Amino acid sequence: MALTEGRLGIVAGSGTLPALLAEAEPDAMVVAFEGTELTLPEARVERHRVEKLGSLFKSLKAAGVSRVVMGGGWARPNINPLKADALMLRLAPRVMQAVKGGDDGILRLVISVFEEQGFSVVGAHEVLPALTAAPGLLAGPKPRAEAMSDIARARTILDALAPVDVGQGCVVADGLCLGIETLQGTDALLRFVGDTPARLRGQRKGVLVKRPKQGQDLRVDMPALGPRTVEAAASAGLEGIAIAAGQVLILDRAEVEAACTRHKLFLLAEQG
Amino acid sequence: MALTEGRLGIVAGSGTLPALLAEAEPDAMVVAFEGTELTLPEARVERHRVEKLGSLFKSLKAAGVSRVVMGGGWARPNINPLKADALMLRLAPRVMQAVKGGDDGILRLVISVFEEQGFSVVGAHEVLPALTAAPGLLAGPKPRAEAMSDIARARTILDALAPVDVGQGCVVADGLCLGIETLQGTDALLRFVGDTPARLRGQRKGVLVKRPKQGQDLRVDMPALGPRTVEAAASAGLEGIAIAAGQVLILDRAEVEAACTRHKLFLLAEQG
Numbered sequence: 337m338a339l340t341e342g343r344l345g346i347v348a349g350s351g352t353l354p355a356l357l358a359e360a361e362p363d364a365m366v367v368a369f370e371g372t373e374l375t376l377p378e379a380r381v382e383r384h385r386v387e388k389l390g391s392l393f394k395s396l397k398a399a400g401v402s403r404v405v406m407g408g409g410w411a412r413p414n415i416n417p418l419k420a421d422a423l424m425l426r427l428a429p430r431v432m433q434a435v436k437g438g439d440d441g442i443l444r445l446v447i448s449v450f451e452e453q454g455f456s457v458v459g460a461h462e463v464l465p466a467l468t469a470a471p472g473l474l475a476g477p478k479p480r481a482e483a484m485s486d487i488a489r490a491r492t493i494l495d496a497l498a499p500v501d502v503g504q505g506c507v508v509a510d511g512l513c514l515g516i517e518t519l520q521g522t523d524a525l526l527r528f529v530g531d532t533p534a535r536l537r538g539q540r541k542g543v544l545v546k547r548p549k550q551g552q553d554l555r556v557d558m559p560a561l562g563p564r565t566v567e568a569a570a571s572a573g574l575e576g577i578a579i580a581a582g583q584v585l586i587l588d589r590a591e592v593e594a595a596c597t598r599h600k601l602f603l604l605a606e607q608g
Numbered sequence: 609m610a611l612t613e614g615r616l617g618i619v620a621g622s623g624t625l626p627a628l629l630a631e632a633e634p635d636a637m638v639v640a641f642e643g644t645e646l647t648l649p650e651a652r653v654e655r656h657r658v659e660k661l662g663s664l665f666k667s668l669k670a671a672g673v674s675r676v677v678m679g680g681g682w683a684r685p686n687i688n689p690l691k692a693d694a695l696m697l698r699l700a701p702r703v704m705q706a707v708k709g710g711d712d713g714i715l716r717l718v719i720s721v722f723e724e725q726g727f728s729v730v731g732a733h734e735v736l737p738a739l740t741a742a743p744g745l746l747a748g749p750k751p752r753a754e755a756m757s758d759i760a761r762a763r764t765i766l767d768a769l770a771p772v773d774v775g776q777g778c779v780v781a782d783g784l785c786l787g788i789e790t791l792q793g794t795d796a797l798l799r800f801v802g803d804t805p806a807r808l809r810g811q812r813k814g815v816l817v818k819r820p821k822q823g824q825d826l827r828v829d830m831p832a833l834g835p836r837t838v839e840a841a842a843s844a845g846l847e848g849i850a851i852a853a854g855q856v857l858i859l860d861r862a863e864v865e866a867a868c869t870r871h872k873l874f875l876l877a878e879q880g
Binding site for chain 2: 496502515
């Protein structure tokens with residue numbers, strides 16, 4: 337049985353989420369891999385090498401951690417086998433296998449390894465439930481019927497991609513797919529959309545749909561939306577953003593809503 | 609019964625393909641819509657407004673055209689209803705419907721309309737069969753086993769997208785999807801891939817897979833590859849390109865192969 341109570345360990349990726357998690361649970365122990373850029377003060381964080389997972393687990397256990405949350409952005413680590421400790425060497429075949437697959441493969445492996453070590457793994461949305469949205473229009477003007485059609489088409493495209501473990505975001509304008517999110521993330525997608533030549537795009541605006549992949553484990557790779565994404569969507573000429581209710585973290589919600597209002601860009605949370 | 613013999617009409621899109629078609633069939637009549645940028649001399653071309661399809665068909669018939677080939681790149685036309693002729697007005701509801709769907713929707717409509725007018729529609733690969741490739745390594749070094757895995761993964765991703773009418777190209781590196789082709793085309797996809805930050809991409813190279821969508825009508829929207837695509841793939845740091853044998857037009861093959869050799873980039877044609 338995984339424990340549901342006990343001291344929390346925060347495995348911090350990049351971005352602002354780890355700081356929000358640490359703020360919500362001041363007693364939590366924060367660990368991060370070498371090289372991760374954090375907004376937390378370095379004194380609040382214990383750094384570990386990704387090659388020395390054995391010592392990471394030992395530290396967490398010694399500190400009384402029983403629950404772990406992973407939060408923030410993850411770049412694939414470049415692992416130096418010469419520095420691997422005994423546990424990492426044992427895991428090597430599974431790591432190599434996971435690296436071949438999609439992003440979810442490696443993240444699912446990380447969850448399994450934490451669980452095998454006796455930790456329960458919780459999602460950032462469980463530690464910070466207020467950071468997700470209930471269904472409804474969160475900010476900006478009511479979406480036009482055409483925008484609702486574009487949202488539906490973007491969801492169809494993302495659903496088609498779910499079995500191959502690609503795509504947390506998609507932009508559609510007047511039925512035309514202007515971009516699909518890949519490794520580079522949402523902001524890169526929106527820059528790409530914004531660069532669409534006018535002869536192809538015409539007067540079309542478009543919508544961004546952002547939601548987890550079907551079957552995606554939200555405990556590791558939860559989609560997130562912040563003010564920067566709203567600014568990027570506005571720069572790309574979009575008319576709105578649709579997210580999955582309860583399944584997308586909204587970072588700095590007041591500023592997100594203010595940016596939507598400022599740019600007359602709708603933000604809609606949709607069920608399911 | 610559609611005629612298989614008779615004078616050819618070339619409906620010219622952008623790029624070099626219309627000129628190759630016109631060279632292969634010197635007797636062909638060449639028509640193009642206003643605004644299309646052609647490499648053919650203007651004297652070789654009869655221009656029509658997209659709103660006046662009736663007069664286009666009348667011209668083709670008066671010139672004895674019975675077979676039509678569409679070749680080159682197509683931007684979605686912006687149609688001015690005030691200029692529409694009687695035929696175009698009758699077609700308007702179907703045009704509006706097709707514009708809502710994917711690219712294939714509008715192109716399928718174009719084929720239907722030509723066929724309803726009594727023309728047979730042939731593919732550029734039928735007029736120029738030598739422009740496609742038989743299976744095998746066309747240029748560059750033999751692909752590594754890892755590159756073959758990446759090709760397989762890219763094909764899986766494109767197959768997943770086929771039912772939603774998106775994607776003629778995909779880039780995968782070490783199992784990671786770095787980009788999926790949308791409206792903007794292959795060169796834009798490759799620029800996007802080349803812009804992937806090093807912290808995400810690491811030392812990964814990657815492959816471009818380019819093939820028609822499953823069920824795509826090659827008569828209208830045949831994928832094409834030219835020297836510029838090879839240069840763009842090299843600039844994006846890829847190690848090779850895989851295309852569908854018999855289903856992708858190779859424009860300027862000698863220069864394509866020379867560019868592959870120069871950049872040590874493989875070009876592989878795959879069955880099916």
